[in-house]
Each structure stands twice: as C-alpha cells, then as structure tokens.
Amino acid sequence: MKHIAIFASGSGSNAENIARYFEKSGIARVSLILCNNPKAGVLARAEKLNIPSKVFSRHDFYETDTILQWLRDAKTDLVVLAGFLWLVPKSLIAAYPGKIINIHPALLPGVGGKGMYGMKVHETVIQNGATRSGITIHFVNAEFDEGEILFKAECAIEPGDTPETLAAKIHALEYAHFPSVIEKLLTRD
Numbered sequence: 751m752k753h754i755a756i757f758a759s760g761s762g763s764n765a766e767n768i769a770r771y772f773e774k775s776g777i778a779r780v781s782l783i784l785c786n787n788p789k790a791g792v793l794a795r796a797e798k799l800n801i802p803s804k805v806f807s808r809h810d811f812y813e814t815d816t817i818l819q820w821l822r823d824a825k826t827d828l829v830v831l832a833g834f835l836w837l838v839p840k841s842l843i844a845a846y847p848g849k850i851i852n853i854h855p856a857l858l859p860g861v862g863g864k865g866m867y868g869m870k871v872h873e874t875v876i877q878n879g880a881t882r883s884g885i886t887i888h889f890v891n892a893e894f895d896e897g898e899i900l901f902k903a904e905c906a907i908e909p910g911d912t913p914e915t916l917a918a919k920i921h922a923l924e925y926a927h928f929p930s931v932i933e934k935l936l937t938r939d
C-alpha cells in the first residue's frame with residue numbers, strides 16, 4: 751500500500767475528493783493531511799475522514815525538519831499539494847525528487863506564478879478574453895507553477911461565464927481527474 755500526504759491551506763474539497771477515491775483502493779491511502787492554517791476547512795474534513803492531520807507554522811516549514819519527519823513517519827510515497835500556497839523549500843524537494851505534485855486551476859504555462867491563485871486566476875482568464883481554461887497538474891520545483899507538466903484538461907469558456915461559473919467548471923475538472931492522475935503516478939513506479 752502506498753501512502754499519500756496532502757498539503758492544503760483552505761477548504762480542502764480536493765483533499766476530500768482524493769481521500770474518498772482511495773478509501774477502498776488496494777493501491778494507496780491518504781495517510782496524512784498537512785495544513786498551515788489552523789482555521790482551514792480541510793482540518794474538519796480530515797477529522798470527518800479519520801485521517802491524521804498536522805498544522806505547522808512558517809517557521810516549522812522553512813527553518814526545521816519537522817515536516818520531513820512527519821512525512822517519513824507516515825511512510826509517504828507521494829506528496830500532493832491541493833490548494834497549498836507556500837513555495838516548497840528546496841530541502842523538501844530534494845528529499846522527494848519527482849514525488850511532489852501540485853494542481854493549478856488554469857492552463858500552464860500562462861496564467862500562473864506568484865500571487866496567481868484563488869479567484870484571481872479565473873478573473874485574469876476572463877479578463878484576457880480566453881475561450882478556454884483548464885487544470886494543470888505538474889511536478890513541483892523551487893519556483894511557483896514551473897515544474898514539469900504531467901497532465902492538463904480543458905474546458906470551454908462561454909460568453910456568459912463569470913469568474914464564479916468558471917471556478918465551478920475548474921473544480922469539476924479537478925474532481926474528475928486529480929485522483930486518477932495520482933493513481934497512475936503511483937502505479938507507474
């Protein structure tokens with residue numbers, strides 16, 4: 751059985767969707783949820799799902815090896831960032847080479863980089879007059895949204911679409927694809 755650790759800072763609907771997908775899987779389980787925001791909705795979801803969770807500070811993340819120790823204790827095979835906003839330190843990337851992935855709620859390269867998260871992404875896509883958006887799942891490196899791309903899925907933007915309706919389309923793509931991309935990655939090695 752492989753072990754997945756998920757980092758999330760917010761609501762955690764993707765974290766929950768991934769956890770439920772693997773609940774009865776013979777391949778993997780979500781074994782740990784890590785969060786930098788003690789008020790984040792993902793922590794209540796972790797409790798409901800019976801998945802251990804840990805909250806950490808900026809100091810823990812950047813100045814100590816606490817997180818690495820937690821990941822090792824949980825026998826982590828794959829680290830998944832699902833709505834996690836901090837840049838991952840080089841030490842963590844070096845400890846899990848090719849084993850840390852992120853989901854971005856737009857098509858990369860393009861609408862990404864520092865500060866490009868949440869509704870800002872969808873507002874920018876609509877303002878640009880784009881006719882398509884989508885999701886990008888990529889390996890994590892030391893820059894925001896720049897790691898090697900693993901998977902993309904697209905949706906159409908219709909004339910009446912708003913950032914809110916686009917966000918709903920993007921979430922639907924995330925729920926439909928993220929768990930199976932994770933599963934493929936875990937079974938290819």
Ligand code: GRF
Nearest residue numbers: 760761762763764833853855
């Ligand atoms: C998702 O749209 C994800 O692509 C982005 O942050 C959002 C997280 O949503 N990185 P949730 O917390 O999983 O509901």
